[in-house]
Amino acid sequence: MHSIQHSAFIQAMIDMIDRGIHVVDENGRTIFYNRKMREMEGMDNIDLLDRRLLDVFQFHPDEQSTLLQALTLKEPILNVQQSYFNAKGHEITAMNDTYPIIVEDMVLGAIEVSREVAPVDQDISPHKKLSSFDHWAGTSPLIRQMISEGKRAAASDEFLLLCGEAGTGKELLAQSIHLERGLHESSFIGIDFRSASAERSEHFIENLQSSSKKTFFMGHAEFLAIELQQTLAKKLLSEKHRPREERNHFILTIGQDPIDAIQSGRLLKELYYVMSERTVFVPALRERKEDISELVQYFIGEFNNRFQTAVSEAHDEVITLFHKYDWPGNVRELEHVLEASMLALGSEDQVSYSHLPHYFRLKFDDPASSMPALDGSAFMVKEGKASQTLDSFLHEAESYYIQKSLQYHEFNITKTADALGMSRQNLQYRMKKHGLKVKG
Known part of the structure; x- marks a missing residue:
């Protein structure tokens, strides 16, 4: 069969599969990309063939493409949930099984099979189902205080600044405030500056006006270029001069302490002054661990509805591990861990240690095992038999050493990379490989 006909035959075949299929060569250039994957990633009008993956898709700073x-x-990467951004700046979340293509010990490429977890995010709105204050799980003092402050903010028309780490739920809080004001879901209009292009951000800022009451939500201001922050500050300042009854509602978020962001040059002081009429801090999950059990049950209920399953609860050993963990990715990380766990359940009705994602289990001892995590005994050969395989030991030792080095250097990537004699990129890749994340 002619090579062109052969290629067309394969493309037609993978287009019939109801899972996303993406194949790249050894250089990360797209060879095959099926119809389902185009639908999942919102790439119908963009030609990907022979284009490098990183020229089309954008990944979070601490993450790397599972295909790459x-x-x-040179080994499969299975059951990994990944969030990234397409060429239009919209976020995609998918569960991936990825395999290297190896022939005669040579890596010729990789193939990824994906199932959709969440539809392509067509900006933050309109016509998106929003979350009210009733959807917030937890009864800790910090979360009760945040909800109380959020409801007071909803009763005012002041500009609002939401501060909190990534994954704490700042957008959900903004949605709750919007609904608390009695506004329709379709009038919540937003953008995430972290993923938006400069052109899209500029267009959004230029159109911050409406003849009817709307909430303009702007996420991750620290990722917006300073020049555009200046434009935004001027635009919002002029909005403040309008009569209060004619004002729209504006909510801005930042993923760190705003004073630290100003001192580091990531946040314009004038923009902070304009937006901080009222400020609400969203607590990190490690600061409200007493909410974990309730959050786990909430997410199990959500995923039961989505997956049509009947999971009852998480085993006590899982809850205990969750309480030991610091959750650098906050509530969003907990959600992703539970989602991956429930997809691995099969016919069982209780989430146990064995169902947790592999990268997460590496952080802890197996509660059912008598073996320690990584101490001196792990380095010993006893009675002529190794306590674990060499590959397993090297993998565990590398994870342990990197984690301790990060802790010693206060999770500073550059200092840790220098100390380990590797590039930042290499360190970040290895951190991703072992499921390690920077705190804070």
Whole structure:
């Protein structure tokens, strides 16, 4: 069969599959990309063939494409949930199984099979189902205080600044405030500056006006270029001069302490002054661990509805591990861990240690095992038999050493990389490989 006909035959075949299929060569250039994947990633009008993956898709700073990881690791990467941004700046979340293509010990490429977890995010609105204050799980003092402050903010028309780490739920709080004001879901209009292009951000800022009451939500101001922050500050200042009854509602978020962001040059002081008429801090999950059990049950209920399952609860050993963990990715990380766990359940009705994602289990001892995590005994051969395989030990030792180095250097990536004699990129890749994340 002619090579062109052969290629067309394969493309037609993978287009019939109801899972997303993406195949790249050894250089990360797209070879095949099926119809389902185009639908999942919102790429119907963009030609990906022979284009490098990183020229089309954008990944979070602390993450790497699972396709590129498979090329490097030369081993399958299974049941991994990944969030990234397409060429239009919209966020995609998918569950991936990724395999290297190896022939005669040579890596020729990689293939990824994806199932959709969440539809392509067409900006933050309109016509998106929003979350009210009733959806907030937890009864800790910090979360009760945040909800109380959020409801007071909803009763005013002041500009609002929401501060909190990534994954704490700042957008959900903004949605709750919007609904608390009695406004329709379709009038919540937003953008995430972290993923938006400069052109899209500029267009959004230029159109911050409406003849009817709307909430303009602007996420992650620290990712917006300073020049555009200046434009935004001027635009909002002029909005403040309008009569209060004619004002729209404006909510801005930042992922760190705003004073630290100003001192580091990531946040314009004038923009902070304009937006901080009222400020609400969203607590990190590690600061309200007493809410974990309730959050777990909430997410199990959500995923039971989505997956049509009947999971009852998480085993006590899982809850205990969750309380030991610091959750650098906050509530969003907990959600992702539970989602991956429930997808691995099969016919069982209780989430146990064995169902947790592999990268997460590496952080802890197996509660059912008598073996310690990584101490001196792990380095010993006893009675002529190794306590674990060499590959397993090297993997565990590398994870342990990197984690301790990060802690010693206060999770500073540059200092840790220098100390370990590797590049920042190499360190970040290895951190991703072992499921390690920077705190804070």
